[in-house]
Amino acid sequence: MSSLSRLTAAIALSAATLAALPSHADEARYNQVALRAEVSQDVAHDLMNVTLYTEAQNDDPAKLAADTTETLNIAVERARQAKGVTVKLGSRNSYPIYDNDGQQITGWRERGEIRLESADFATLSKLTADLLKNLKMGGMDFAIANPTRKKAEDELLKDAVAAFKARADIATAAVGGKSYKLVSLNLNSAGFQPIRPMRMDAMASMSKSAAPQEIEAGTSEVTVAADGVIEVQMP
Structure with missing residues (x-):
């Protein structure tokens, strides 16, 4: 057999072998459940x-x-x-x-x-x-100042992951699974910070007096959400 014929045969064999292999990229994934967990805490305005x-x-x-x-x-x-x-x-x-x-x-x-x-x-x-x-x-x-918000979010990350795991366990048991694999997980801050305005009567009181106004700054809620997908392993 000539070199060209052997090369043609090798290419044909390789193509046939590849065609016989399963396509993992297109392989359907079953028993997947999307979950969301949120944790939050009140943080004092600073x-x-x-x-x-x-x-x-x-x-x-x-x-x-x-x-x-x-x-x-x-x-x-x-x-x-x-x-x-x-x-x-x-x-x-x-x-x-x-x-x-x-x-x-x-x-x-x-x-x-x-x-x-x-x-x-x-x-x-x-x-x-x-x-x-x-x-x-x-x-x-x-x-809330940016450094304070970031510190609060960092502290909430572990709680958000723990809350997600708890929900994953509940979902797995609910569908009759024995365990689960984590497919994806995203951790995000809700990014909402309501600003506490001072009442008009308090501002008017401050404008009429040279004495410092007593300040009640209040709090805002900082939230971290965990969004993810699990694949339940059935018995």
Whole structure:
């Protein structure tokens, strides 16, 4: 037999052998059950956010802008002196004021914000009360800082896996299986963090007094979910 004939025969034999082998990629998988388990815990808010603003109007837009800038700069400089407080400029908008007929511009109104953030509630509360002598309260809310959230999620991972295993055991027994194999498992944070806003009456009380407002920051629920698939081994 020539070399070419032997090569052709070998290729044909190999193809026949491959065709006879079972295709594991297409092999059907039976007795699979999809499961989900969630664990959660309440985590105390450890981050306080405050928005303060100045708002005024003037016939001269240039003077209005200059006055707004000066007011914000003074507030920012004062806020930067407070240890542990992050200071950012917020939104700033200027718009015309029209007469009753809506035809002529009679003046301009401008609003500018500063945003403060700190884990030190007492310091930020005191600073806010001080700045409210010249600014107005735009809002106050509380949240979980990212490092705190990550730590809580890491602690919940083991609990989520344990909860998934418990459900897998229940599901296996329910269908009459003797054991199970884990096919897939995904661990995810729910990613939902409700922010606790401060009540309007509390904000009003803070704006009227230079004394620091007592703060009740509250909590948010941190959740970790385990989604997976098991393959039940039947007797």
